Amino acid sequence: MSCKSDININPHFKKNVQELVQTHRFDAPVYVTRPHIPTLETYAKALSPAWERQWLTNDGILHTELELALAARFDVPSLRLFCNGTVALLTALLALDLEDGEVITTPFTFAATVNTLYWRRLRPVFCDIDPYSCNLDPAGIEAKITSKTRAILPVHVYGRPCDVESIQAIADRHGLPVLYDAAHAFDVEYKGRSLLHYGTLSMLSFHATKLFNTAEGGALASPNAQLHDPLKKLKNFGIEGEDTIIAPGINGKMSELHAALGLTQLENVGEEIEGRRRIAIYYNERLAAVSGLALPKFDSDTIKSNYAYYPLRVDGEAYGMNRNLLQLHLQEFNVHARRYFHPLCSTSSWCLVEPGRLPIAEKAAQEMLCLPLYGTLSLESAAVICDIIMQLGAIAHKTL
């Protein structure tokens, strides 16, 4: 048995998999996630205050309501809504006056994190990640700080909290702002309060693929109110009053159509988390016995998880096939797991890092696979997915 890369290498393997497909294939695609969407009636009802006022954007009544509700939910003095998380991150860089120089960040993240740096001519300086959490490893940060360093940009990957205290201690020693990409971290708590209390600013994403979504959307949250007013202006072209443009701001506004969708979810996002928790716990129980699979841990003494993702780690040798093959074979069953995050951002042509320099991140990018996880995924479907994964491993062991 060895970890093969050719999907068709062995006729016995192929035959066994085909037999399994016959009995276990889903009729409809099972995606890695499905957006939490209210009924159309509920959504239309949520929209009616905007319709009554015939006001669709620019600080609408629903926008204000959602902004305040989220600030209250996370108990932060500042939260600003944006049209999406990427534009929020861009605006944060402008608000913090970060331009040129270097930003220390992680290669194990979605492209948006690092792309935004490019727009401000900030060179990403990549640090390797912690092998379990897959978050920026604080141990590597300090050695990368130079006179050109302007900020630290860690990511709470899969909603797992970064080592916020160590990162803050380093930032304080060097007088650097910390901008968190908290795209995954809605409702995550660390030591009894929202994770958004850490760092200078945190960016949330409300994209349709996120736990809490506004179709497209995002926010910047902060544990202090210092940037609350500037951010409002910067996301509205830098306009202050009718006569003054204070800075070359952007259009980062969230419309009433998106805000209304967010409002419909505020009450039942807890239910969505509970639905995901049930599936995640079930995956953990069923897959615990499969050799070669490292399973995610969730709630702990200090962390309240949001169960946004189910990141599975595949040791190809021990499991019988590598992560890429597992993903490909799952597709034959109409199960669409995703390789969050592959490729590493450090492999992009405009910030190319020599292979081998970020070994832990490179390994994670080869091994991590997110299984389908959403509130309306049934336990029955999860059971079939577990059966498939267990049997694919067994077939690989027998025939490869």
Next chain:
Amino acid sequence: MSCKSDININPHFKKNVQELVQTHRFDAPVYVTRPHIPTLETYAKALSPAWERQWLTNDGILHTELELALAARFDVPSLRLFCNGTVALLTALLALDLEDGEVITTPFTFAATVNTLYWRRLRPVFCDIDPYSCNLDPAGIEAKITSKTRAILPVHVYGRPCDVESIQAIADRHGLPVLYDAAHAFDVEYKGRSLLHYGTLSMLSFHATKLFNTAEGGALASPNAQLHDPLKKLKNFGIEGEDTIIAPGINGKMSELHAALGLTQLENVGEEIEGRRRIAIYYNERLAAVSGLALPKFDSDTIKSNYAYYPLRVDGEAYGMNRNLLQLHLQEFNVHARRYFHPLCSTSSWCLVEPGRLPIAEKAAQEMLCLPLYGTLSLESAAVICDIIMQLGAIAHKTL
């Protein structure tokens, strides 16, 4: 009689105005525009295909339908939807590989036009405008072209076509791309076809204040298909396939919630234009006799107007009070005219141009005032607005 700047200068003036307010004040605010919005039922119905698929963004079915419908409407081979016009313009600069150097543009535009240049380190080089159209005057362009010039960025202000042929001839002579800010130019035609057929790319805005709106939204259109595929990738983080990021793209995606709103308007935007036309013609008839007011011209042999704005030009001496005072007094009547465009972009601190260098634009920024104009504005309301403007001028002549 002279043009005064102090609103309270003369007790007779004040008294006469107050009497007029008594009889002519609107109970509800009359804004410069109101978004064209379908009934909530119509909107919900338009959304249902997205709800059926539980698919809210990323190339949704409604997004594709709107993209194709608009490309067909304007008969252009390429049209891409965006979350807003500003992000569309930013993405255009990336797609055209415009960075550093200089861009020749107009100071008489909304802040977004020039702000986007800043994000790409392109220095705006301002040319003065044509005194009638208020568009970039081609006569000034060539003298400003240097080895650093990277592009020309004209704006079809109020939807009035730029001198597209002269601009193209200059661009061709110097091998420069022309990027049009066509935020106002939905449905405008020049010589029998959409104005979007001119230039390398044109940006449309579908903000709620625009003739055709998606609450927040925008598009890039082009007379050729060369950038059609790249733009799709660049507005989705530069992602190509699952494994490659071709460029540091942005999130410029339009959601299904916004696309659905656009689809509801496709059929009746002609009606909206007709409604605005009726009011614009009425304003022109009623205000023609008022000395000191220069009125807009619309359709001509070569131009099919969209009646998106009603830009009035106020000669303070001849009318009796200047534009700023007229705007302020109109507010007393609950009439909210807007100074499009004031201040000039060239006065922003990050691109400060010495006063006096752009005399025609400076004068326009002091004199232009857009009156309320939208399809549901009644002729009765327009009549009252005309009465107010005529009588304010008369009172000013008598008492100031």
